[in-house]
Every structure is written in C-alpha cells, then in structure tokens.
Amino acid sequence: MKRLDWTLIVVAICVLPAAVAAPFFVGYYTSEVLILFMINLILVCSYRILTTTGDWSLSHVVMMGVGAYATAMLTKHLGLSILLTVPLSACIAALVGLLMVIPLIRTRGFGFFIASFALGEFVRLVWVKFREPFGGPRGMIGIPSGELGSIDFFDPLPYYFFVLTVALICLFVMYRLDRSRIGKTFKAIYTDEGLAESIGIDVPHYRALAFVTGTFFAGVAGSLLAHRLGAIDPKAFDVNTMVYLIIWIVVGGAATFWGPIIGLVVMTFAFEWSRPLLEWRPLLFGGILIFFLVALPGGLEGLLSTIRDRLVPKRRPAEAAAKEAGE
Amino acid sequence: MDLPTLIQTIANSVVAGSVYAVIAVGLAMAFGVMKMANFAHGEFFMAGAYVVYVFYGLLGWPFPAAVLMAIPIVGAMGVATERLIFWPTRNNVLAGFMATAGLAFMLQVLVGQTWGVGLMRSVPTPYMGAMDLAGTRVGWQRVLVIPSAIAMLTALWFFLYKVKAGKALRACAQDPETARLQGININSMTMLAMAISGASAGLAGALMAPIQPVTPYMGHAVILTAFIVVVMGGMESIAGAVLAAMLLGFVHTFVTTVSDAVTAQMVGVACMALVLVVRPQGLLGRVKA
Known part of the structure; x- marks a missing residue:
C-alpha cells in the first residue's frame, strides 16, 4: 500500500485540470454531453466489477433504473436533498441487487446472462404495470434537479462539478477495489473457478459481492441521471x-x-x-x-x-x- | 370464468403454445449443437413475417406459397449468421450471443428503412371465418397454426430420429468430439442446425403475420418468451422446449385473460426464475457429467 500508484498519479495530473477547465471553454450542449459522459463512466466502470468475476449481467441498466426510480420517489414524496438521494438510491439499488442475486447465483455463464435478462425485465415490467407509484409505461416526470444551499443544479455548470466530484469518488473507490485483495479474488474466480474454490475462496459469496457492489454504483449513476433528466420511463432502461x-x-x-x-x-x-x-x-x-x-x-x-x-x-x-x- | 370463455381461452392457449413451440425448438436446436445462442432469433421471426408481407401482401402470391418461401429465406439467414458470427466466435458462447444482439439491431434498422417504421404493415387475412367450437368461435387463421406446428414438429422429429443426417446432428449435440471421431463433419452440422433454427423462426413468423401487427420491432417480445421457454425446457432439450412452450402458452393466455398482458409476462419470468432455482437443468434437461 505504501508504493505509489504511478498510473493513477499520471492520469490524475493529466485529466483533472482538463476536467475542471472543460465546462468553461465549451458550450451549453457540450457540457450536457460531458455530464452524461461522466454518468456513463460510473455505469460502465461499475459494470466491469461484475464482469471481472465472469458474470456478464443483462440487468445492469435496469439496476441503474432502480436508482433513478428510487431518486424520483425520494425527491417527489419525501423531498430529500440531493446529498441524501444519491447515496440512498444507491443503497436501494444494492438492496434490490441483493434480492436478485439469490436466484442468479445458482446459474453460471450463459445461464446467468439469460436469467439476469429475465429478472431485469421483471423489474422493468413492475414499473410498467403499476401506475401508482411508478407512473406506468409513461414513467415519472417532474423530478427536481436538486440544489445545494443556494446553488441550483438546474444550471449545467454547478451540476457538472457535482457530478465530477461524485464520479471521481466512485471511480477512485472502484479503482482501489479493483487493485485490492477483493478485486484480485474476483479475477481469480473468472480465471479458474474450481482452483479458486480449492484454495478456500467462497465463490458464491464473492460473486454476490461483485454483483451487489456493481449494482450500488449503477444506482449512483441512475440517481445522477434522474436528477439531470427530470423525467424517466421504463423504456429508457430496456x-x-x-x-x-x-x-x-x-x-x-x-x-x-x-x-x-x-x-x-x-x-x-x-x-x-x-x-x-x-x-x-x-x-x-x-x-x-x-x-x-x-x-x-x-x-x-x-x-x-x-x-x-x-x-x-x-x-x-x-x-x-x-x-x-x-x- | 364461464364455460365459453374457458373453452375460448384453452383454444387460444393451444395456439399460443404451438407458436412458442415452433420458435423455441429452433433456439434449443442451435444451442444444443455447438452452443449457439441466437439473440436475433426474434428478428428471424420478424423476417419470416416480412417475407409473407412482401410475397403475399405486396406481390399477391397465394398465402401458402408465401409461407413456404419464408422457410428457405430465413433458413439461409440462419446459415449466414452461423458462417459470419457463430463460427468465428465458437469458443465463447457469450461473444456469439452479444454479436447476434448487434445483428438484431442491424436487421431492425434494415427492415425499418426498407419498408418503413411508423405504420404497422397489416397483412390481409387469407382465411376468413371462424371455427365453431362448443359455442365459441376461433378464427381459421388461428386454427391453421396448430396443424402447421404439428406438421413442422413431426417433420423435425422424423428428420432427427430417422434420417442419417438428423442422427448425426443429435450425435453432435451429445458429444462433438466423439461425433467427429465417427467421421461427422461438425462444420456442416452447425450450418445445418442454424438452417433449421432459422427456418423454424421464419415459419412461425410467417404463420403469425396475418394475426399480429407486422413491425420491425415485433421480434422483441418474442425473444424473451423464447428464452424463457428454452431455459425452462432445459436449454438443449427439444422435447423440453415443446413441453415448456405448451405450459407457457397456457400460463400466458390464462393470466392475460384474467388480468393483463404485462402481468402475464411477469408470471412467465417468475416461472423461469423458479425453475432455475429449483431445477437449474430445466424440466427435461440432463445434468451434464
């Protein structure tokens, strides 16, 4: 742990100033694109956590949707601040992921792919079916952009920096996780499941851990997306x-x-x-x-x-x- | 539910089950031989419906001829998919599956750009009228699906169990290595499996063209159902696929009648999750040694 991680340092030095300066030099449209880009960045990195164990899930975008719907409910019904909705939505997504992983863990490889597709579709159909509270096929509208003190996040510039901060925290955590003992265990499961099991790795436990962790960060991405778009519908997560x-x-x-x-x-x-x-x-x-x-x-x-x-x-x-x- | 509704629902269930069976048999077949999982199977179904739309709806061919045209055309699409996608990715099931998801995108765009996206292509019903069944009426067009499905499944059974090439195909599904030692050409067997797979999806689409609205995205609803059927039946088992198709036909139709279509899909997915948890090898699947 004492050894300096040079890749990370180089990337931080090159990318950080550019990311901070970027919104001041580009137009309105491009900064919107950059916000979506960073949300997608969290999503795609969180998906990689799952794939390191060899579990290519087809429900990951639906799990992002769980985060988005959770945010919609938390802001519209409880009026929570954006500082609370983002972590809470992520926790809710992780909780749904925990429920889904119970049947999913019994399948492997291709079976996992199909089963996750079907379970994700199940969650999506729940949104389509129940007009109350999920808004049915038309989805939910009027999700507040959120605000921090007197700063209104409807403006792309402050929201850009908010998303940048959240994205940096998430990416750093995921990067450390990837390098940690847990991350290496995930890869060991992918490389040779039998061998991993034989040296005492609890394979189902770690696969579930990878799924729930990935789902958590997908929930963060979904929450940020819901705040930005202001409206979500089941079709967006198909x-x-x-x-x-x-x-x-x-x-x-x-x-x-x-x-x-x-x-x-x-x-x-x-x-x-x-x-x-x-x-x-x-x-x-x-x-x-x-x-x-x-x-x-x-x-x-x-x-x-x-x-x-x-x-x-x-x-x-x-x-x-x-x-x-x-x- | 009164008696006429019950009979009507049972009749509809058998029709739905027959269509699911024809679609899912093709999917199970491709997966059994060489583990080819085709995400574009629903788009093959759509292609079959468009063949009928073009030959019967636009060119005015007789309906049975248009249906028969769907078999070689979509079968050829299956072979092309095998050559261009499944053969290069044969070491990785997921890669082939994801690549066919890309193929599904491409087919949707191509069809949509050729024949239009917005308006539904409605194919005129070739067989008007309805069959009287104990006080309820079932359209002839729907009734026609049942003998067609039976004929197709019987032909497939005959081919797999009585014809030498079919036996070779089954041998490949059981153990490709040993099959190769017997002098069976795996290369041509996988092509054959995909040809049959495509043909069955095309036939199902062709039969459903006058019943369902024909759109570039009609395959979307089909693929989820087909995968539920195949997973429930045991991935590679053709008999299992037929059994699961009939079961799901009844479940879907009854739940749709009592409640609504969205709930029916949810119940179908729940059935599959249950099978995966309780019996991961599927209803009629074998446990691999």
Missing part, C-alpha cells in the same frame, strides 16, 4: 440501452480498469458524430459490436497492448520466455 453498455465495454475491452473507459470515450465520439444518421445508428453500432467480437475480442485495449508489445518487444525477456514456454 435491453437496447443494455446493448449500448455492452458495446462500450466490448469496444474498450474488459481486461483492465482502463479498457471500458477507452471504449466509452471512443463510442461517445462515435455517438455524437453519427447524429445526422440517427435512424441508421443501431445498424452502425450493431456492426461495430459484431466487428469487435469477431475480429478484435480483446477490444481497443487489447489492440493497444499488442501494438505496445510489438514496439517494445524485449520489455521483460524472462517473462515473455516463460509465457512462450508455457504455451
């Missing part, structure tokens, strides 16, 4: 949105913490540039998804590390030799 989340993580790669972030940055640009081709966008994104899965399974991150290995071939000769001998 499987199509989930496929976009999968596209980010597939394009970036899920092997390291930075992969999904690369994917999100690239696909956010692609999303904005494809605005004139609105109707054709799913075709484009579907094509990108297929291309990456078929031709570049490691994602852009895998491509980058391949290029790096080509450019610096003898970086760690002993390790490379051991790897070759192993294969």
Whole structure:
C-alpha cells in the first residue's frame, strides 16, 4: 500500500485540470454531453466489477433504473436533498441487487446472462404495470434537479462539478477495489473457478459481492441521471440501452480498469458524430459490436497492448520466455 | 370464468403454445449443437413475417406459397449468421450471443428503412371465418397454426430420429468430439442446425403475420418468451422446449385473460426464475457429467 500508484498519479495530473477547465471553454450542449459522459463512466466502470468475476449481467441498466426510480420517489414524496438521494438510491439499488442475486447465483455463464435478462425485465415490467407509484409505461416526470444551499443544479455548470466530484469518488473507490485483495479474488474466480474454490475462496459469496457492489454504483449513476433528466420511463432502461453498455465495454475491452473507459470515450465520439444518421445508428453500432467480437475480442485495449508489445518487444525477456514456454 | 370463455381461452392457449413451440425448438436446436445462442432469433421471426408481407401482401402470391418461401429465406439467414458470427466466435458462447444482439439491431434498422417504421404493415387475412367450437368461435387463421406446428414438429422429429443426417446432428449435440471421431463433419452440422433454427423462426413468423401487427420491432417480445421457454425446457432439450412452450402458452393466455398482458409476462419470468432455482437443468434437461 505504501508504493505509489504511478498510473493513477499520471492520469490524475493529466485529466483533472482538463476536467475542471472543460465546462468553461465549451458550450451549453457540450457540457450536457460531458455530464452524461461522466454518468456513463460510473455505469460502465461499475459494470466491469461484475464482469471481472465472469458474470456478464443483462440487468445492469435496469439496476441503474432502480436508482433513478428510487431518486424520483425520494425527491417527489419525501423531498430529500440531493446529498441524501444519491447515496440512498444507491443503497436501494444494492438492496434490490441483493434480492436478485439469490436466484442468479445458482446459474453460471450463459445461464446467468439469460436469467439476469429475465429478472431485469421483471423489474422493468413492475414499473410498467403499476401506475401508482411508478407512473406506468409513461414513467415519472417532474423530478427536481436538486440544489445545494443556494446553488441550483438546474444550471449545467454547478451540476457538472457535482457530478465530477461524485464520479471521481466512485471511480477512485472502484479503482482501489479493483487493485485490492477483493478485486484480485474476483479475477481469480473468472480465471479458474474450481482452483479458486480449492484454495478456500467462497465463490458464491464473492460473486454476490461483485454483483451487489456493481449494482450500488449503477444506482449512483441512475440517481445522477434522474436528477439531470427530470423525467424517466421504463423504456429508457430496456435491453437496447443494455446493448449500448455492452458495446462500450466490448469496444474498450474488459481486461483492465482502463479498457471500458477507452471504449466509452471512443463510442461517445462515435455517438455524437453519427447524429445526422440517427435512424441508421443501431445498424452502425450493431456492426461495430459484431466487428469487435469477431475480429478484435480483446477490444481497443487489447489492440493497444499488442501494438505496445510489438514496439517494445524485449520489455521483460524472462517473462515473455516463460509465457512462450508455457504455451 | 364461464364455460365459453374457458373453452375460448384453452383454444387460444393451444395456439399460443404451438407458436412458442415452433420458435423455441429452433433456439434449443442451435444451442444444443455447438452452443449457439441466437439473440436475433426474434428478428428471424420478424423476417419470416416480412417475407409473407412482401410475397403475399405486396406481390399477391397465394398465402401458402408465401409461407413456404419464408422457410428457405430465413433458413439461409440462419446459415449466414452461423458462417459470419457463430463460427468465428465458437469458443465463447457469450461473444456469439452479444454479436447476434448487434445483428438484431442491424436487421431492425434494415427492415425499418426498407419498408418503413411508423405504420404497422397489416397483412390481409387469407382465411376468413371462424371455427365453431362448443359455442365459441376461433378464427381459421388461428386454427391453421396448430396443424402447421404439428406438421413442422413431426417433420423435425422424423428428420432427427430417422434420417442419417438428423442422427448425426443429435450425435453432435451429445458429444462433438466423439461425433467427429465417427467421421461427422461438425462444420456442416452447425450450418445445418442454424438452417433449421432459422427456418423454424421464419415459419412461425410467417404463420403469425396475418394475426399480429407486422413491425420491425415485433421480434422483441418474442425473444424473451423464447428464452424463457428454452431455459425452462432445459436449454438443449427439444422435447423440453415443446413441453415448456405448451405450459407457457397456457400460463400466458390464462393470466392475460384474467388480468393483463404485462402481468402475464411477469408470471412467465417468475416461472423461469423458479425453475432455475429449483431445477437449474430445466424440466427435461440432463445434468451434464
């Protein structure tokens, strides 16, 4: 723990000043895009926590929706401050995640994928069915933007800094988690479940932990989203949105913490540039998804590390030799 | 619920169950051989409906000919999917599944841009009138679904159990390694499985075209139901898929009649969660050694 984490320091030095300065140089529209980008950043990093154990859930966007609906209820019925709604919504999402994980943990791999799809759909159908209190298919409107003292978060600039602060805290926690013993345990489960079990890792416990932790941060993202949009509906959290989340993580790669972030940055640009081709966008994104899965399974991150290995071939000769001998 | 309503609901359940069976059998078949999980199966169903819309609704072919056209066309789409997506990703079930989610997006856009998104394409009903059934009436168009499903399932059974290629397909599903040792070409077997899978989805879509509104997004509702059926039936078991399809047909139709369609979907999902918890291998699934 005493050792300095240079990657983190370099990223902090390069990115932080840019993130703080950015809203003063860009227009109204771009700062809205940046707010959504940071919310998506929390979402995609939280999704990676689940995938490190090998559990690709299809309900993650629905769990973000749980956070959003929780925020809508907490602000509209109880009138809570935004400082309370964000953590409380995240806790509620985590609680729903805890309930869902009980049947989910009994499935593995592909079964998990399908079961999470179905359970997520169940939660979504609950919103569609009950007009009271969830607003039925039309959703909920008039969610306050929130305020802090005399600062009104309806203005994009203060909300930008609020989201930036929350995102930085969340990302830092998720980054530390990824590097911690728990994060390594998650990866051990993915690499070899039987081996992990044989050295005394309680696999179901850790898989549930990963799911609930990921759900918690998805709840944070959902809460921030609800405050920004002011209106939410069940359609926004359906499987199509989930496929976009999968596209980010597939394009970036899920092997390291930075992969999904690369994917999100690239696909956010692609999303904005494809605005004139609105109707054709799913075709484009579907094509990108297929291309990456078929031709570049490691994602852009895998491509980058391949290029790096080509450019610096003898970086760690002993390790490379051991790897070759192993294969 | 009075007697005529009950009979009506039972008749509707059998029709719904038959359609689910035809759709889900294809999904289970592809998953059984080489673990191909096709998220675009619902879009294949949609494609089948559009084949009928084009050949019967626009070009004025006779309805049975249009339905028969759906089988080779959507079957060919299945083969193309196998070659371009499932074969390169055959080591990773999830990758193939996610890639077909991308394919579903693409098919929706292509169909929507070709024939329009906004207006529903309603296909005129080829068989008017209704069958009298103990005081209730069931439209002929719906009744037609049942013998078609039975014919299709019988043909499939005959193929799998009596024809050599079908036996080879079953051998592949049981143990690909051993099947290869017997000189079975796995490569062509996976293509065959996807051809049958696509054909069954296309046939179901074609039969439902005059009953359901034909839209680019009609596959969406189908895919969840199909996966519930397949998971309940035991993923790879074709008999299990048929059994689960019938059960779900009854559950969906009865709950829809008593309550509403959203509740029916919720009950269906709950049934699946229950099966996963109590019997993870599915109703008729085998436990893998």
